[in-house]
Amino acid sequence: MAGSSEALQDYSTVYTMQPVAAADWLIVAPVVWCILIGAVLLMLRKRTDIQPVIAIPALFVLVLMTLGLLVHVAQSGTLTMTMGRWLPPFGISFTVDLLGAFFAATSALVALAAGIYGRSDVDDTGRRYGFYPFLMLIMAGILGAFLTGDIFNLYVWFEVLLISSFGLLVLGSERKQLDGAVKYAFLNLIATTLFLVATGYLYGLFGTLNMADIAIKASELRGTAPLMTLVTLYLLAFAMKAAAFPVNFWLPASYHTPRLVVSALFAGLLTKVGIYALLRILGMLFPFEREELSLLIAIVAALTMILGVIGALAQNDIRRSLGFLVISGIGVMMAGLALGSPAGLSGAILYAAHSMVVMTALYFAAGIAARLGGSFELTTAGGLYAKSALLAAMTLMLLLSVAGLPPFSGLWPKIMLVKASLDVGAWWLAGSILVTGFLTTITVGRIWVLAYWRPSPGSDAGEALPVALPMGASAALAGLVAITVAAGVWPEPLMALAQDAARGLIDPSAYVLSVFPVEASQ
Template sequence: MAGKSETLQDLSTVYVMQPVAAADWLIIAPVVWCILVGAILLMLRKRTDIQPVIAIPALGVLVLMTLGLLAHVFENGTLTMTMGRWLPPFGISFTVDLLGAFFAATSALVALGAGIYGRSDVDDTGRRYGFYPFLMLIMAGILGAFLTGDIFNLYVWFEVLLISSFGLLVLGSERKQLDGAVKYAFLNLIATTLFLVATGYLYGLFGTLNMADIAVKASELRGTAPLMTLVTLYLLAFAMKAAAFPVNFWLPASYHTPRLVVSALFAGLLTKVGIYALLRILGMLFPVEREELSFLIAIAAALTMLLGVIGALAQNDIRRSLGFLVISGIGVMMAGLALGSPAGLSGAIFYAAHSMVVMTALYFAAGIGARLGGSFELTSAGGLYVKNAFIAAMTLMLFFSVAGLPLFSGFWPKIMLVKASLDIGAWWLAGSILVTGFLTTITVGRIWVLAYWRPAADVDPDAGPMTPLPMGTTIALAGLVAISVAVGVWPEPVMALAQDAALGLLDPSAYVLSVFPAEVTQ
């Protein structure tokens, strides 16, 4: 079923009897495309030479699909497609609003950058072990999570991306990778178990797993069902997946161990799926319970921000420092969730999209810096500005962006969140955001001074010219930096998208009417 219906009794009006419009297939096309290309790449796993030749154009097509879906949703509103002949809430529905479409398009752009960067970062052994098939399958899980309208289906797509992430994490089978994978898997499996327990509990209370149906029934059950217990379980599960305090210790223990492109992909996308789930379930389905938990969420957000950036400041390894900056950014997003206002939620959405791009690019820059300097250790690095001024300049732009300095993409969502905090008198939360930005500036400034500006200690004057960087790594980095700069200079389109997406969470009537056209939402 795709499109609108007028009555739930007349099947001729419930089902789409004429051919579905081509644009409506974009609702499910990104997920199907990722699975199909992943299967083809898996069959060709021994042909390591042609895997990037297939995967990179396929990721380019994925970007076009998701951008087309975003434009379609922006023009026509929330869209729903229900599988098979089971009507909602029994059939599995894909329901796409601006939030899901916006995150899907941003994640596809990041995946394209990872595919290009991975061409030189992953050797033949890594390709044979499945880098590109796993990349396509993890994108299927991520996009499925952003586009589904069913909570159990959300769990399923989490499992798809989790299994794929295990494969990417141990790519190469080095000792440190296996150690990081054990820590990553153990904590994520606990979070997944909590997610499944909460979902079973939800089904027992509501008798449905369709998000639109839950949004309608929540107000009816609020006085009789223990919804606060349910929402607390979801908060704990997704906070663990998003790496929020105090359940964030798995991330810095694992994100520095895999190949650089895998770390970049994880930093950009995986934790944001947890944030998306928090926004969807707490922000749209259970806003009253979110309001009651808002102070607790705000405390966790402030501690995540501050402890994350302090951890980053204490590191000598650039990759470990970036892992703590990922955690700090999660705290900024959770601050928007705690506020729960249109400005707060739109700031969180904007910051999540910014973080997808910038954190991925920062890992790319760290990998290129290690190629040039021979080490990720600040005590060993030096002179990177002299070795490649263009890479150093792009890295500096990313440092400005992650610190929230003007005029880069990280500046605007932080301004939105600070203003939203002050509007309700939460000066301490606004102060936490500003202090975090200040400490982040010190952290990235320290990396810049020690690794890029300080002269290298062991320069050999008789050494020949350096081996040129692979073109793919420079292109991937430059593309993501260009997005950050463009959004910083011209933030209005992204800001408007984030604001409309936030309003869709606060007023889910369009979401409900897309699934149940005959329902009247009060």
């Protein structure tokens, strides 16, 4: 039966029959590479001395792969690779456009910095229990989510990163880590269940899970199928994963409990996968339903950003304050989704990339500061400027960036979002972004003054002597600081990239053409 069926199909009409070009293997290479290196590191879990020696160069190769993929997509357009001999929409496809490639490259840079920082932050016990294997596997899940063209496989990659994140959360098995892991796991499992329910509902309506196929069929089913119910389920599931109000309480209860490098990785990447899913599904597949829900999304965005920064302002623990700033940033990204215009979506995309880098770096800085000062508490911290002017300067640049002040990377996406809000008359949303920036400036100013500028409580300022920074951790921090400074001083390339990625969401014809070249050409 299989043989005769294949004989009737002329694969030359739907497949590229020539050998695959080397550059096209970059579509799947990052995910395969992460899984292979993770397996090697797992087999060498008892050789804690050589794990970073293998993992850090492997992460550097991953950065080269994802940057190469980004350049390839920018030059050649959206790319698709379908696994096996099953034609789309039945085969599993990886479809990479500028949005997925941009997020993949940014996340690989963050992972490399985390691998370098982890060399000094994770001890032999943490390595033996799998820090580096979990790091590679969580990157496989994150990159798979950014690169897949199938909604069910998006769910699968969410599961991969979720399982890996559980292992990273409990690394060390301390009581507070287990407590944070329970809260994190419970809420994320609820979100994952909603995601799976929505995906089953979608398959029942469309009979397909391929994103390009859904983009084609959505207009045909609109008005006859309950698409609004479906989109609302996805909105709730991904808003919970992104830590948007009012389903954000799991994040500040868990992100301060694991190792600093784990908190940094989570703050930089995990919530952005939820934002990516919202952009992809609501922004590209169901734009009309997103438009109907735009007011609700805008209200959620405003409440998320304002309540998040108020929560940050109320904290005494630097890590908890940073956790609330992560939440506030999610609100800024959702504001772009609510607007749905090219300017709004491009602002959200650019802000997400900025947040990946800056929030990771801020956790790195907090970890180094705690080593020098002995505490994360603002009431007991102080004198860090006298101990390390370099650390104080790098932290100040990051704090100004997260507040959206010049000349750093946080300025430009906020300008884009404020202008996009005013262009459609959403002055209250623009005001929410500006008020959030003002309150964030007060919050980060309080952190820097109390922890860095103020002399250490109970000691004279003159007693503090300069202290050498840990080389690996400070190098990882300096690299991310350099990125946020460069993106702020020379933002044009990234802004153009974000704008092109946003246009790809609004007009998915190139995405569909990449998956169905025969149908699209007819």
